[in-house]
Amino acid sequence: MEKLGYGWDTLHKKYPKLIYAAASGFGHTGPNSKDPAYDMVVQGMGGVMSITGNEGQPPARVGMSIGDIGAGLFTAVAVNAALVHRLKTGEATKVDIGMFDCQIALLENAVMRYTVEGEIPGPLGARHPTITPFQAFRTADGAIIIAAGNDGLFIKTCEALGRSDMATDPDYKTNALRQKHHGKLEREIEQVLKDHTTAHWLDVLAKAGVPGGPINNIKQALEHPQIAARNMLVEVPDGSGGTLKLAGNPIKMSAFEDPKTRRPAPDLDSDRDAILSYIGG
Amino acid sequence: MEKLGYGWDTLHKKYPKLIYAAASGFGHTGPNSKDPAYDMVVQGMGGVMSITGNEGQPPARVGMSIGDIGAGLFTAVAVNAALVHRLKTGEATKVDIGMFDCQIALLENAVMRYTVEGEIPGPLGARHPTITPFQAFRTADGAIIIAAGNDGLFIKTCEALGRSDMATDPDYKTNALRQKHHGKLEREIEQVLKDHTTAHWLDVLAKAGVPGGPINNIKQALEHPQIAARNMLVEVPDGSGGTLKLAGNPIKMSAFEDPKTRRPAPDLDSDRDAILSYIGG
Numbered sequence: 380m381e382k383l384g385y386g387w388d389t390l391h392k393k394y395p396k397l398i399y400a401a402a403s404g405f406g407h408t409g410p411n412s413k414d415p416a417y418d419m420v421v422q423g424m425g426g427v428m429s430i431t432g433n434e435g436q437p438p439a440r441v442g443m444s445i446g447d448i449g450a451g452l453f454t455a456v457a458v459n460a461a462l463v464h465r466l467k468t469g470e471a472t473k474v475d476i477g478m479f480d481c482q483i484a485l486l487e488n489a490v491m492r493y494t495v496e497g498e499i500p501g502p503l504g505a506r507h508p509t510i511t512p513f514q515a516f517r518t519a520d521g522a523i524i525i526a527a528g529n530d531g532l533f534i535k536t537c538e539a540l541g542r543s544d545m546a547t548d549p550d551y552k553t554n555a556l557r558q559k560h561h562g563k564l565e566r567e568i569e570q571v572l573k574d575h576t577t578a579h580w581l582d583v584l585a586k587a588g589v590p591g592g593p594i595n596n597i598k599q600a601l602e603h604p605q606i607a608a609r610n611m612l613v614e615v616p617d618g619s620g621g622t623l624k625l626a627g628n629p630i631k632m633s634a635f636e637d638p639k640t641r642r643p644a645p646d647l648d649s650d651r652d653a654i655l656s657y658i659g660g
Numbered sequence: 661m662e663k664l665g666y667g668w669d670t671l672h673k674k675y676p677k678l679i680y681a682a683a684s685g686f687g688h689t690g691p692n693s694k695d696p697a698y699d700m701v702v703q704g705m706g707g708v709m710s711i712t713g714n715e716g717q718p719p720a721r722v723g724m725s726i727g728d729i730g731a732g733l734f735t736a737v738a739v740n741a742a743l744v745h746r747l748k749t750g751e752a753t754k755v756d757i758g759m760f761d762c763q764i765a766l767l768e769n770a771v772m773r774y775t776v777e778g779e780i781p782g783p784l785g786a787r788h789p790t791i792t793p794f795q796a797f798r799t800a801d802g803a804i805i806i807a808a809g810n811d812g813l814f815i816k817t818c819e820a821l822g823r824s825d826m827a828t829d830p831d832y833k834t835n836a837l838r839q840k841h842h843g844k845l846e847r848e849i850e851q852v853l854k855d856h857t858t859a860h861w862l863d864v865l866a867k868a869g870v871p872g873g874p875i876n877n878i879k880q881a882l883e884h885p886q887i888a889a890r891n892m893l894v895e896v897p898d899g900s901g902g903t904l905k906l907a908g909n910p911i912k913m914s915a916f917e918d919p920k921t922r923r924p925a926p927d928l929d930s931d932r933d934a935i936l937s938y939i940g941g
Contacts, residue, residue, distance in 0.1 A: 405886055408890065410889060419788060425876070426880070432717075442783065445726060448766055453733070457913060462740075463740060466747040473913070474912070487729060491904070585695075594709050597773075600705060601775070606764060624775035631755070635753075
């Protein structure tokens with residue numbers, strides 16, 4: 380944008396009210412500011428790939444483009460903050476987002492596990508890094524997630540699985556002990572789960588008040604009744620008689636409608652007159 | 661919050677200017693609105709675990725808590741939008757965010773790959789779903805990401821690897837053909853890469869202008885010079901003479917300072933007087 384004459388300094392002088400947001404691979408400062416980047420480049424550099432996937436397996440990226448989308452979300456937060464600031468003070472702001480920076484911000488507990496404990500976190504498959512049992516387990520026909528986030532939920536889990544004895548096993552008395560003995564605990568839990576289907580255990584755990592769920596594929600996720608109830612699949616006429624289905628808007632606000640459809644993408648130049656008239660051209 | 665008497669209806673009547681943001685597992689409407697959830701539960705239900713990890717391996721979660729953090733980011737976008745709306749109109753808004761909804765919104769191309777093509781996406785290891793070569797490859801001492809996002813970058817990649825002949829191979833002429841023949845292409849590229857280290861190839865690719873990068877672990881990511889230059893590791897006194905290091909703020913705005921330190925977490929009740937005085941208690 381600088382090379383084309385549309386940098387912040389130029390535009391800010393000409394349009395002092397303009398909010399200017401730039402989302403780039405590495406941001407506009409620092410030794411890497413001119414380097415090219417893509418989603419996967421910052422996923423690899425930012426560390427998330429080193430903590431995703433199964434130990435001893437080839438590297439895995441996050442299945443969604445979290446390098447792109449993470450930066451997009453921080454940019455949206457920032458642009459709205461800049462609008463608030465301008466409404467309050469009249470001052471316009473430049474927003475400078477680096478995709479690589481955003482990866483670091485998203486790592487959360489992995490940063491502190493390294494900076495506080497000095498240990499480099501590795502991939503954990505489907506286990507939670509600091510809570511046990513809080514992970515996927517095999518069932519008779521697939522896998523199930525059991526998320527027993529505290530001692531009370533662990534006791535409920537043991538009871539629901541017909542293994543109240545595990546709740547009093549000294550190896551499992553605290554979360555720290557369950558972390559230490561996670562291999563043994565996994566084997567004991569899967570020994571029970573293997574006799575019935577995921578659907579059976581989901582029902583049993585729900586009745587016991589233990590948070591859990593299936594590992595849905597994309598079809599199952601999109602067909603979940605909650606998705607329709609929340610208008611999370613919207614329709615867009617594709618301009619040639621068909622209809623596309625896209626993800627809806629997860630931001631539900633009482634002051635605004637949440638329409639069930641979206642307008643099709645405009646044709647090239649179809650909004651030229653409106654845009655030129657808006658900017659006074 | 662409703663049970664405790666702090667629901668939106670009650671508070672909105674008493675404080676008509678209050679912006680009320682609720683982030684819950686499934687949002688405040690729909691059949692699952694009362695269900696408990698955790699990060700891993702919505703990662704499993706929302707489909708991302710079905711497209712993360714390596715084919716034929718046990719399920720893998722996203723190494724960062726994208727179920728929690730994704731919802732947090734959409735909530736931050738929404739709260740700032742509600743502030744803009746209130747500044748413009750005086751009207752306060754309830755924000756209702758469901759973690760499960762946010763997972764669907766984050767899936768991006770995986771939604772359309774299913775709704776348009778009818779194919780259920782699966783895990784792809786470290787490959788991009790629709791671009792080839794755009795993935796991790798093995799080198800002599802580890803792995804490297806090569807992100808050749810278009811035909812021009814593919815040609816540059818072939819030249820940088822000393823395999824210009826691949827650029828004219830009819831099997832690799834377009835991205836669609838490279839997708840089709842990705843196994844063969846991977847083998848040919850890794851055959852070259854295996855003779856040198858990741859560091860060597862990073863240098864070669866950077867000089868050729870091909871986006872790429874290493875797969876850093878958390879230590880390597882945090883020690884990257886760009887992270888210091890961007891103030892992405894900040895210090896917090898821990899209240900007992902030590903210092904914690906946390907991720908910094910990736911939102912860089914020209915109108916605001918980006919401090920290198922943060923205040924320690926307050927002790928229990930240490931801000932009671934200030935809070936009571938602020939709310940008029």
